[in-house]
Amino acid sequence: MRALSRRLARHRRLIAASLAAICVACALLSVRPPPGVAVVTAARDLPGGRLSAADVTVVRLPPEAVPDGAFDERASIVGGVLSGPVRRGELLTDVRLLGRGFLAALGSGLVATPVRIADADAATLLSPGDVVDVLASFGQETAQAVTVAREVAIVTRPVTGTIEGALLILATTSEQALALARAQSASRLSVTVHPR
Incomplete structure (x- = not known):
């Protein structure tokens, strides 16, 4: 037992440094964004019209679930005009807004x-x-x-x-x-x- 105590005392700094590194790694993992791709969705049922910051929110989806034309940040969509009503949680893409992408989708x-x-x-x-x-x-x-x-x-x-x-x-x-x-x-x- 004394031999083990002496051995631990000798390696105390190494053990402390290892524990500190583990704590730092855990802290970094806890603040890292969750896995997936950020996409903008409707924060509530919307009747259409111009979008405000309160109308949209960002969620994360698996990359394979993200359609073409999806927006990845709120600032890129605020001020845009919806082409029609959307439901809470609905993913917003360029064809849901009046503009170039919307016109391309018309045909x-x-x-x-x-x-x-x-x-x-x-x-x-x-x-x-x-x-x-x-x-x-x-x-x-x-x-x-x-x-x-x-x-x-x-x-x-x-x-x-x-x-x-x-x-x-x-x-x-x-x-x-x-x-x-x-x-x-x-x-x-x-x-x-x-x-x-």
Whole structure:
């Protein structure tokens, strides 16, 4: 027993240094970020519109679960505009925001076209992905309605409307966008919804 005590006394500094190194290693492991890739998700259910810092949070996912276009930090997405409602915890990617990635996801030859329809209440019945025809009504008395754009998809709808109507974003061709712009300047627009 005394021999063991003498041996421990001789190696006391080495043992102390080893224990200190183990403590430092444990401390470093405890502050190291958890494994996985950082991605931005919705912090709560969001109706759409401009994102604030309180709307998003960062979680970590296995690398194989991270889709293309995912954002890895909150600062890169705050201020962006959601193309539609999202659920709490939903992963946010470039195609969920209005912008270059979003337009690429619409498909070749399509553009995002803002259109104000006269009936704001009717817009609340629409959802992204609905397919509509856009009608224009010219004149006040004996107004006739004509179809301006056929079978265009709703990309986003407003959370609320105003007395001037409600703004929709539609996926249209360039020709349809021109026809809609001409019709908006001289008529009231409405939509009919195609069955799903």
